[in-house]
Amino acid sequence: MNSIQQANDEKIEQLNQAAIIPGWRFKIGAPEGAQAPDFNDSSWDWVKLGHNWSSKDGEAWFRATLNPPAQVEGIDLTGCRLEVDVFLPIGATIYINGVERYREQSWADTRAIPLLLEEHDTPGQAIALTVRCNQGDGFGFFVSAGLHFSRLADSIFALDLVKSQFAFTHYLAAQDPEKQAVWEQAAAVLDFAALSANRWDDWQSSVEQARAVLSPFETEAKTYxxxxxAHSHIDMNWLWPMQETVDVCRRDFSTMDRLMERYPEYHFSQSQAATYRFMEQDYPEIFECIRRRVAEGRWEITANTWVEGDLNTAAGETLVRQILHARRYIGSKFGVQPLVCWEPDTFGHPATYPQLLQKSGIPFYYFCRAGKRHPLFWWEGPDGSRVLGMQDPLGYGGTNTPSQIVTCMTDFNHRYGIRNALYVYGAGDHGGGGTARDIEAARKIDAAPLMPRALPGTATH
Known part of the structure; x- marks a missing residue:
């Protein structure tokens, strides 16, 4: 298994090199006309990401000239869709060839809705990418920026799928010598020399032959x-004002409704009663869309608290009131009583919380931080009250990839002997939610042989 993983990972890493923007020109200040493609930035500093600075010193500018290659590892990129993924936890404006294409007041993150550079890329045509970061309160950090070539993304997905199919069938064969022999026979068919030499047709032919050898695993694989x-993690007023939180809810919730229209299988889960109250007050048409999706069973409300607070710092009465007012509001507006307390970002858990949840009719607790890394466990309070807890081993904010799905599935099965697992995905912090990329990936994973089912779900079904 190690040789298969190594060969695929090495080729994926080679393909990913095309996504890297090697360096940026950087300047603090307000240089006039710096967004223009022909602006002279030769005197600016040369930096690599992630790069941090003091935003109190003024606005900051980053400039890079992109020269997309014609091919990478034998894959022709002419005419493919080219996007850029930018992540900046500070407000920014992005210019493409001098034209403003994106602006966010407090948090610039194009991972949920990628920024298009070229619908049909023309190799040899330079692209000027300029990012102007707002002046702030001292926190300035450009986390990442990378190119996304549609054709390379397809190839990376295919390589990850092969690796994941072999990883999953290797797991299934672990206790059965006959299955192990079949697996070894299939692994021997893979033409790693062709993969290394970028003979993609020969590599793919060997993959199809290997999958045929693994066909005895197909039925069992789909019993998992x-x-x-999908969810949108929305921090309340972390690095931005309240009105921006409302705008994030409007953006995300309307986007989720459009994704449901486009993808009939798509489901979405959202916590925090306050987010629904924002829509009822300011965007009643979106609020009605949510009500309709809840009635359809495709929008799961996981709001058992008014906001996702830091539970370890709040008084007991505060915790009770959070639950009381949230459940009264959600029940009166949507006719449901959520079963899970959704707290992915709290940095602590009061020992008495199982008692409060149990007495409130909430049997499940989901979290990510400050646990003992047990994905499923009974959490018992001092009085003996218990709720079923889940600490997400992969954390919130995942993306749907074959390897992540297999990692999640095998971990749950290995620990607990069950053939069901929960995988949480969706861009977050400043919202984002599930994306079309994620949904399309889920469809491919679910349809692929030798993989577990990958089905849209909710926290409690």
Whole structure:
């Protein structure tokens, strides 16, 4: 298994090199006309990402000239879709060839809705990418920026799928010598020399032959199901004002409704009663869309608290009131009583919380931080009250990839002997939610042989 993983990972790394923007010109200040493609930035500093600075010193500018290659590892990129993924936890404006294409007041993150550079890329045509970061309160950090070539993304997905199919069938064969022999026979068919030399047709032919050898695993593989839960993690007023939080909710919730229209299988889960109240007050048409999706069973409300607070710092009465007001509001507006307390970002858990949840009719607790890394466990309070807890071993904010799905599925099965797992995905912090990329990936994973089912799900079904 190690040789298969190594060969695929090495080729994926080679393909990913094309996504890297090697360096940026950087300047603090307000240089006039710096967004123009022909602006002279030769005196600016040369930096690599992630790069941090003091935003109190003024606005900051980053400039890079992109020269997309004609081919990478034998894959022709002419005419493919080219996007850029930018992540900046500070407000920014992005210019493409001098034209403003993106602006966010407090948090610039194009991972949920990628920024298009070229619908049909023309190799040899330079692209000027300029990012102007707002002046702030001292926190300035350009985390990442990378190119996304549609054709390379397809190839990377295909390589990850092969690796994941072999990883999953290797797991299934672990206790059966006959199955192990079949697996070894299939692994021997893979033409790693062709992969290394970028003879893609020969490599793919060997993959199809290997999959045929693994066909005895197909039925068993589909008896495992990874339930994919899409959500939008929305921090309340962390690095931005309240009105921006409302705008994030409007953006995300309207986007989720459009994704449901486009993808009939798509489900979405959202916590925090306050986010629904924002829509009822400011965007009643979106609020009605949510009500309709809840009635359809495709929008799961996981809001058992008014906001996702830091539970370890709040008084007991505060915790009770959070639950009381949230459940009254959600029940009156949507006719449901959520079963899970959704707290992915709290940095602590009061020992008495199982008692409060149990007495409130909430049997499940989901979290990511400050646990003992047990994905499923009974959490018992001092009085003996218990709720079923889940600490997500992969954390919130995942993306749907074959390897992540298999990792999640095998971990749950190895620990607990069950053939169902929960995988949470969706861009977050400043919202984002599930994306079309994620949904399309889930469809491919679910349809692929030798993989677990990858089905849209909710926290409690």
């Amino acid at each position: 199901t990874c339930n994919l839960l």
